[in-house]
Amino acid sequence: MGIVDKNDLTPAGLKHIAIIMDGNGRWANKRSLSRLKGHEQGAKAVREAIKGCGELGIPFLTLFAFSSENWKRPEEEVNHLMGLFRYFINRELDTLASSGVKVNFIGDINALPDDIQKLAELAKSKTAMNTDLVLTVALSYGGQHEIVRATQKLAKLAASGELSPADIDEKLFASMLDTDGLPDPDFILRTSGEKRLSNFLLWQSAYSELIFQDVLWPDFDRACLEEAIIEYQSRNRRFGAVSV
Ligand code: IPE
Ligand code: IPE
Numbered sequence: 001m002g003i004v005d006k007n008d009l010t011p012a013g014l015k016h017i018a019i020i021m022d023g024n025g026r027w028a029n030k031r032s033l034s035r036l037k038g039h040e041q042g043a044k045a046v047r048e049a050i051k052g053c054g055e056l057g058i059p060f061l062t063l064f065a066f067s068s069e070n071w072k073r074p075e076e077e078v079n080h081l082m083g084l085f086r087y088f089i090n091r092e093l094d095t096l097a098s099s100g101v102k103v104n105f106i107g108d109i110n111a112l113p114d115d116i117q118k119l120a121e122l123a124k125s126k127t128a129m130n131t132d133l134v135l136t137v138a139l140s141y142g143g144q145h146e147i148v149r150a151t152q153k154l155a156k157l158a159a160s161g162e163l164s165p166a167d168i169d170e171k172l173f174a175s176m177l178d179t180d181g182l183p184d185p186d187f188i189l190r191t192s193g194e195k196r197l198s199n200f201l202l203w204q205s206a207y208s209e210l211i212f213q214d215v216l217w218p219d220f221d222r223a224c225l226e227e228a229i230i231e232y233q234s235r236n237r238r239f240g241a242v243s244v
């Protein structure tokens with residue numbers, strides 16, 4: 001059980017938490033371990049976050065697992081991360097499926113190794129009927145690239161005469177993004193002390209609250225999640241209107 005009552009933490013307004021899971025490398029460095037060990041520990045914190053959101057009744061959780069820029073890392077680290085994604089999906093899929101989690105992916109999935117693309121498809125189809133928690137994993141994800149891909153789709157429709165440029169509005173544009181069907185995140189949480197978005201959910205974060213915690217991702221636990229929710233609840237979201 002957490003430190004605060006579930007009903008206090010999740011008022012009707014809080015639907016979607018998105019997390020930039022940062023600090024695995026620093027966690028490992030501090031212990032004179034290889035960065036790879038940091039990623040392995042990070043996978044444990046992923047379980048904590050999913051379990052915590054499930055128990056608190058939060059309907060949408062999005063996790064930034066690998067950015068389109070992370071391909072620039074050393075080959076050994078990229079391969080290790082891909083191995084962890086494989087291991088995690090293989091190992092956790094049955095648990096996710098039986099605990100009401102619907103798995104979803106955003107990002108340039110085609111850039112991933114073939115077998116991971118297949119595993120992602122399997123995870124989606126095996127959990128498609130679940131409704132308790134929509135878990136979106138951002139893999140090879142970059143917000144700018146997502147916007148470019150959406151623009152290409154619209155340009156194609158316009159070029160073939162199926163769409164008039166004047167019909168393009170925010171709603172139509174958003175429907176072309178990978179996040180079509182997901183509500184915008186209420187808050188984006190970044191661990192590790194860095195205070196930037198690093199190309200995460202650029203369109204969708206227009207009115208997200210930004211919460212930064214100093215904890216390194218492998219140390220993230222239920223208390224950190226609850227602390228973030230409490231901080232979110234103290235914010236006054238105005239969406240450009242006058243305070244209510
Ligand atoms: C986040 O931790 C994991 C990924 C980006 C895949 P980092 O690997 O970025 O850890 P730091 O920022 O180097 O500590
Ligand atoms: C952002 O973290 C990406 C993920 C957490 C997956 P990075 O560690 O890659 O971001 P920068 O390089 O510090 O901006």
Ligand code: MG
Nearest residue numbers: 022023024025
């Ligand atoms: Mg980092």
